[in-house]
Amino acid sequence: MTTRFKEALNSGQFVITSEIGPPKGTNIEKMFHHIDLLKDKVVAMNVTDHQSSVMRFPSIGGCLAIKERGGEPILQMTCRDRNRLALQAELLFAYTRGVGNVLCLTGDAVPVGDHKEAKGVFDLDSSQLLRTIRQLESGKDLGGNDLDGAVEFCAGAIVTPEADPIKPQLLKFEKKIESGAEFFQTQAIYDLENFAKFMTYARKFPVKILAGIVLLTSARMAKYMTENVPGIFVPQNLIDELAAAPKGEALNKGIEIAGRMIAALKKDSVCDGVHVMAIGREELVPDILAAAGL
Amino acid sequence: MKSITKQKTFDEIKEQLDGLDKVFIVGCGTCATMTKTGGRDEVLGMKDSLQEAGKIVSGWMVIPTACDEMTEVALKENSGAINSSNCILVMSCALGVHKIGSYVDKVVIPALDTLFIGLENEPGNFHEVCAQCGQCVLGQTAGICPLTACHKGLLNGPCGGTNKGKCEVDIMKDCAWTLIHQRLEAQDRLDLMRKYQPPKNYQATPRPRTIKIV
Numbered sequence A: 001m002t003t004r005f006k007e008a009l010n011s012g013q014f015v016i017t018s019e020i021g022p023p024k025g026t027n028i029e030k031m032f033h034h035i036d037l038l039k040d041k042v043v044a045m046n047v048t049d050h051q052s053s054v055m056r057f058p059s060i061g062g063c064l065a066i067k068e069r070g071g072e073p074i075l076q077m078t079c080r081d082r083n084r085l086a087l088q089a090e091l092l093f094a095y096t097r098g099v100g101n102v103l104c105l106t107g108d109a110v111p112v113g114d115h116k117e118a119k120g121v122f123d124l125d126s127s128q129l130l131r132t133i134r135q136l137e138s139g140k141d142l143g144g145n146d147l148d149g150a151v152e153f154c155a156g157a158i159v160t161p162e163a164d165p166i167k168p169q170l171l172k173f174e175k176k177i178e179s180g181a182e183f184f185q186t187q188a189i190y191d192l193e194n195f196a197k198f199m200t201y202a203r204k205f206p207v208k209i210l211a212g213i214v215l216l217t218s219a220r221m222a223k224y225m226t227e228n229v230p231g232i233f234v235p236q237n238l239i240d241e242l243a244a245a246p247k248g249e250a251l252n253k254g255i256e257i258a259g260r261m262i263a264a265l266k267k268d269s270v271c272d273g274v275h276v277m278a279i280g281r282e283e284l285v286p287d288i289l290a291a292a293g294l
Numbered sequence B: 001m002k003s004i005t006k007q008k009t010f011d012e013i014k015e016q017l018d019g020l021d022k023v024f025i026v027g028c029g030t031c032a033t034m035t036k037t038g039g040r041d042e043v044l045g046m047k048d049s050l051q052e053a054g055k056i057v058s059g060w061m062v063i064p065t066a067c068d069e070m071t072e073v074a075l076k077e078n079s080g081a082i083n084s085s086n087c088i089l090v091m092s093c094a095l096g097v098h099k100i101g102s103y104v105d106k107v108v109i110p111a112l113d114t115l116f117i118g119l120e121n122e123p124g125n126f127h128e129v130c131a132q133c134g135q136c137v138l139g140q141t142a143g144i145c146p147l148t149a150c151h152k153g154l155l156n157g158p159c160g161g162t163n164k165g166k167c168e169v170d171i172m173k174d175c176a177w178t179l180i181h182q183r184l185e186a187q188d189r190l191d192l193m194r195k196y197q198p199p200k201n202y203q204a205t206p207r208p209r210t211i212k213i214v
Ligand code: SF4
Pocket: B129, B130, B131, B132, B133, B134, B135, B136, B137, B138, B145, B146, B147, B148
């Protein structure tokens, strides 16, 4: 099965994806609302998998909701909470329900989340999970046993172009490609010059790259991210720009910055698309796209 | 090899001793002395604390190496005091607790938490270097153990949490894969890191682990 997302990636169009954060609890109306708002505006929607190790409604549940409402889901799967049996079982299930795109992640560490005493699993890592998918596609499971019905996925991974140091990160990026990654969604990028350099390198590989765009909501948030979040660097001129916005206008400024970045990436065909993350403010994604002229 | 231990809180020790009023204390002259958790001074300190808390301390001793065969002899020498006690409070790592428990028909209570097997890199600074996985990969990782030094035990390189060379879980801890990359690069052996490592065999020696050496 070639998914709508994969078709879009291969069509040469500038692909826009976004992200849905499932609720902590059973009130799923807001998630439905976000899905309905975005399903026709973006090519596909990722559903996060206990992002930041915070327990939530499951990624696969969000993906099924997207399917039911006519959207295109990308299942985020981390290796933090499930061993190789559980991961494979979920892939079988996802495939039978028409969820055909998977983003493979290692997963955040347990102690950064809200169940700090839990056991971190990490039976597999992201490269191994990618290979697991390719193995299941060949009709065999990780134990080498025959499957009664195989799977087929468009599988991807993440890369952090601002990682410090960068060399080990790029080595891992290449390993993920060798392990079968077809597309990458990057960690948030803000320094377009540095990203262009990364893309010059990444273009050597037969993979599609969607640049991660995370909405900056205030100068404080931008400063916090650049100082504390691994792999994120917000240039000082953007922080200053947010700080200079009139009172109550910082959010609009953030939307403008995100839109401007997307437009620039698209205009110069720097990468194959963007992955827009509004982290809890999904209703603002259409505004960001409008600011980008899309 | 050193077994690195940490003393349990006195509240937890008291809770374990609930209903056990006569206590014999055993320390260890090797690792627990080095980590200042079960040497002579700590045993005497524990004796005072227990007496203050209303317990009767029937006796105490520091066995040279609690996990060693000689432990049996040391216990026999003190059998009078031990027999008159309700329990033995062991201030050694869990190996000593097991060893003592296997000889004495007495309730054995651990006073320490066994944290890890580690090395002392600077005086007083202990760190874990091996998780005894049963399938050593140090030959491919420039002598740094990814199962122990990497928070997630990753085998194929760093996660996205590397933060200026530190680990996402603790800015004071080095990212293992940054170190491994540095060392392999210096040794001109980065090919080892480029090579895909398949999922680990976590059942190399299934638990409970035993081995017979003939
Ligand atoms: S790989 Fe690590 S945990 Fe396994 S035996 Fe070697 S040092 Fe120990």
